[in-house]
Amino acid sequence: MTVNPTDVLLVIDVQPDFLPGGPLAVAEGDQIIPLINRLGQRFQEVVLTQDWHPPMHISFASTHGKQPFSDTVEAAYGTQSLWPDHTLQDSPGAAVAPALHLPHAGLIVRKGFRRDVDSYSAFLENDHRTPTGLGGYLRERNLNRLFLCGLAWDYCVGFSALDASSLGFETVVIEDAVRGIDPKAMEAMTTRWQDAGIRHIHSGDLLG
Template sequence: MKKALLIVDVQNDFCPGGALAVNDGDKVVPVINNIMERFDMVISSQDWHPADSVHFEKWPPHCVAGTAGADFHPELDRAKIDLRLFKGTENRDDGYSAFEATNASLTAFLQEHSIQTLYVCGLTTDYCVKASVLDALKEGLHTCVITDAIAAVNQQPGDDKKALQEMYTGGCILVEADEIRG
């Protein structure tokens, strides 16, 4: 059974020092780099908001298309990424889920490559990771969350735990990186 890794929004603005920094957001990078080779395909998503996005009514401006904040974390190994997805690109959506990408269809890509199992990691557990996982489950994919390769915004204490519970209840499997075989 072929499997893919979905790296969600490991971008400068979600890492320490960024516009919407996640505590320890950068700590996911070495874990992700170490597991990429275990997958048949590697996919990434990036928030890619217009400067005047309605999304910024809810959140501080972040990941504005073409800015350094929207770039991948500098230590993320980009060479192994087979498909880059851009989301939140239009001024009418939040674009939390990688399945909402506007430049390519994640569903079509997975079908084209006969991927039935999707492992999800990245930022943030309680928003974009969760939305992507729940959409993957709706698509009928065998879906796993790599718990030591995610980090949460935690606007409210415990949002990370609630998100993990919602994903687990929805049907995903929670794994750690060292449990994944190549």
Template sequence: MKALLIVDVQYDFLPGGALAVPNGNHIIEGINDIVERFEIVVATQDWHPDGHFSFASSHEGKHPFEELEIEDGKHQTLWPDHCVQGSKGAEISHDLDTNAIQAVIRKGMDPQIDSYSGFYDNFRKRNTGLSGYLKERQATDLYVCGLAADYCVFYTIMDAKREGFDTFFLEDLTRPIDHKGYAKARLIMENEGIELINSKNIQ
């Protein structure tokens, strides 16, 4: 069974938002055009508490987009405050056909751990319940779109593959924050056997 996963189409990732993805709003019409072709439609929602560890404002003297070294040699990119629980910026865009969305999976709620993927936090300590939901609904083929291509979409796609779904990346229905980072992510996805397709070619 085919499922569509819409990643983080929230106001803070759209033009005018706290962490706006360039031209992120351009994908919404295309997503609305395809939702009726799927038996299952799920969205993820970044949902951070105030003072989240990933916010530059939580670290004295640090600025957005700086790297912070954390445990075991891992690094955390520091972000502007974004998608704070209950804020307008955290809302899923009202321009999206939200009536088609059957479940919303929230992520990034642990104050100390970021969560790019819709499946797990960045340390893979906790799952979000997304995999269980999709498997319970008997989803086999997962088509992924949303924001941002080089971060949350990329990590979600990689985890979807690990979770055993036949995974398709709807490349026309995403936008990256950084084009160099996206080029690297794209190559990794291709090497992992992820199918990169245009939404016009959905089977």
């Protein structure tokens, strides 16, 4: 598969708090970083996202005195899963992972910085109404095919892919450059991708 000048590598949430040893670690999340670095060399256009939460964020179990992973709360936009405190603004765990080497990235999109709404997608917050501005950036620059990688398959990568497709972008997931949290949720997300016409490929299709 040929990478074109109007293609974008969209790297989702490769941050220390989501890597092994972090409070919301994705298994083997660190193992995809060398591959993402190699992929980045093929793309003129690279965009990164950062989860970027304030203290007492709605997604933190500690905010509600509840248990992470198992408990939920009802937000104005629906049921909110609860997680350990993670990616606190300006903390080392919220930084771009030091091993990620994509110096030519033209944009870093921060999401989840509003206390009362979570944001899995790179395009829309979880209310499905509030845009991050990424769609406008891509359109203004005539960038129309997105290749997604990063963390995690069943959450931020998954919902970013769905929103990208619904906004009219040709959307491709590089499956071996993504890791997930829950196998059942990953399977369900993959079905949603298929229903939306989202392709998923192997990195070898790009790297040869």
